[in-house]
Amino acid sequence: MIMATVGEKVFEKSILKKVKPAPWRDPPLVENKRSFHWVTEKICGIVESKTPTWWWWCFITALCVASFTGMGLVYLVSTGVGVWGNNNPVNWGWAIVNFVFWIGIGHAGTLISAVLCLLKQKWRTSINRASEAMTVFAVLCAGIFPLFHVGRVWFAWWLFPLPNANAIWPQFRSPLEWDVFAVSTYATVSILFWYMGMIPDLAVIRDRAKETWRKYFYGILSMGWRNANNHWRNFEMAYLILAGLSTPLVLSVHTIVSFDFAVANLPGWHTTIFPPYFVAGAIFSGFGMVLTLLLPLRALFGLHDLITQNHIDNICKITLATGSMVGYAYSMEFFIAWYGANSYEGFAFINRAFGNYWWAYWIMISCNVISPQLFWFKAIRNNTPLVWIISIFVNIGMWFERFVIANTTLSRDFLPSSWGYYSPSIVDIFTFVGTFGFFSVLFLLFIRFLPLMPMAEIKMVMPQADPHGGKH
């Protein structure tokens, strides 16, 4: 036992007996002791094999659904923003709801690829590529709404600091302008990170390619990557730095999105809890979407050895943790509304739960707070179809969260004379539903033409990649 002496007194440094930790074996990241070659064949095989029939059916359906957005937007631009349900006092309507919803979905992709990378969570390797793709496509869907919400979409470029005929510049004190910078930076950095991670895998497909178009397509995209250790050295450093840059970025993006609300002097919006609450909600919704997308892919392509039950368990646990944070934020909002003794704030929250949009509030609570609590149980986490259904509930709940925040406050203004009830128009509904089609089109193209999983990263966490045979 270690002893320390101070003056003449003798102290025992530790009062607890030494405990021998129980042996802990991490579950394998790739099951069934697969070889490197198996991983290459499996992942390249998805891209190289003949296009499956189900893919064509999904693709055609997705294109049809995506056309809803196209038609909705054409009608909007040719007629005017009046075709949406937005009207006084609710001028934000579905546009902002859908924007925040899609941006939030994107956040889990960055969390998996960046934050979990910094935290050395090796299980992220098999799911990070698809999640990053989800991020990029979700941000593209999100961008549509504010772009068309400005009314005259052909002037949307005025949002950027570019000289225009009026000789005036953007106003940098506005959170909406910060949002322009945050979202466009987020989209750009997500694409860079996604693309850079893909370069070595594109090179593998290039080297296996038989057809000329493949050689050119993957050859150009892979930039002449040649697996040299010097390449890997700079690549790994760049990857780590991009992860380090994406982490504060992802936190800032939803913080700034929440500023759109929180900087406004409106009851129910003007609270300091918004940034962390929005970030937790975004990660929650994004992990819901990761499950929604990856569980079918795992079944369709037989990826059970790469996306193991342990992966699903981990995703479920993060969903549970962030869902509980969101639930905590809901209750804390109520507490502060009461404790802050501001009558407008108090009214806004009573109205949220029991007022004109009570139904939306309770859909939100049941989907976001109650449904993820089921993930406490192992039996439920092991039941893949049920996990998938809960993930759908999470998506629905998080859409309603944004709906509740944006609409309950605006529809019950300070003056009862200006109160109103917002309902979406059919154009709103079609435009929003169409974005799921747009997202699916992009995602289907991704799984058909680009490596679905990062092969090099998966190989890196396999036991064979360790040159010391597990001993350090």
Next chain:
Amino acid sequence: MSKVMEIKYGISATFNTAKDIFEAAGKVREKGYTNWECYTPMPIHGLDGQMGYSRSKVPCFTLAGGVTGFFTGMLIVWYMNAFDYPLIVGGKPYFSPIYPFPVFYELTILFAAFGTLFGMFFLNRLPRHNHPVFEHKAFGRTGDDKFMIVIEVEDPLFDDEETESFLKKLGGKSVAVISEPID
């Protein structure tokens, strides 16, 4: 058709496991070779040290990008809202480093990310679509499950027979000469 001339690039040896190439790399370095490279399907932990590589220089590009981004942000806000068209909004000062901070913050990250990616490309001398190692018939396997060491002709210690037998002694399989065809 005229006979294609070939220029010798180097000698390659293939290894089957990460452990094998790790040990072989250490020996190649000890022998004193300088112009050589390992080709592996994934980054191998500790191989940089084994090959005597220093730390990657990518962070310098990130820093340069980040600093540029931060001051670009400041410059555009100052120029647009305080100099070119002073705009009074909410009684706030024309320029302050505080209120538009999100703009500086985002531009710092944006430029740093570009610096990182292009720094990586620059340091790796990419894009470069032709390279002598691509002439090796089984080069594609280095992206799959094989590990390869290539010692270049350029190396001062390079000697046709000696280098070949040295690579064979290290346990390298299918030791072969890589040549680049020229017109």
